[in-house]
Amino acid sequence: MKPTFWLRCVWVVGFAMLHPPYYSVQKGQWEPAKRGRFQVKWQFTFDKPSPITDVIYRFKGVEVIFAEESGEIVAVTVKVYYSNE
Numbered sequence: 620m621k622p623t624f625w626l627r628c629v630w631v632v633g634f635a636m637l638h639p640p641y642y643s644v645q646k647g648q649w650e651p652a653k654r655g656r657f658q659v660k661w662q663f664t665f666d667k668p669s670p671i672t673d674v675i676y677r678f679k680g681v682e683v684i685f686a687e688e689s690g691e692i693v694a695v696t697v698k699v700y701y702s703n704e
Contacts (some may be wrong), residue, residue, distance in 0.1 A: 639699075644685060647659035656683070656684055659679065662678050662681075665678050669701050676702060680702065681699055682700070
């Protein structure tokens with residue numbers, strides 16, 4: 620069972636925004652990652668234009684690499700992908 624947690628992002632760059640990474644960590648399947656960290660991938664229905672290219676995409680995928688530290692989850696890396704598949 621996953622703990623109730625506070626997501627702390629060390630540095631947010633680009634268009635990840637905080638809600639999708641938080642939801643991904645809370646609802647997604649945690650997988651082991653390098654250096655004792657965890658990763659989770661989650662795909663959302665998006666149906667909006669990309670904030671970079673203005674191309675409309677059906678889905679937005681979020682991959683979060685994170686660590687558990689002193690009762691909180693620290694997001695180390697957040698990757699965002701847009702697709703129509």
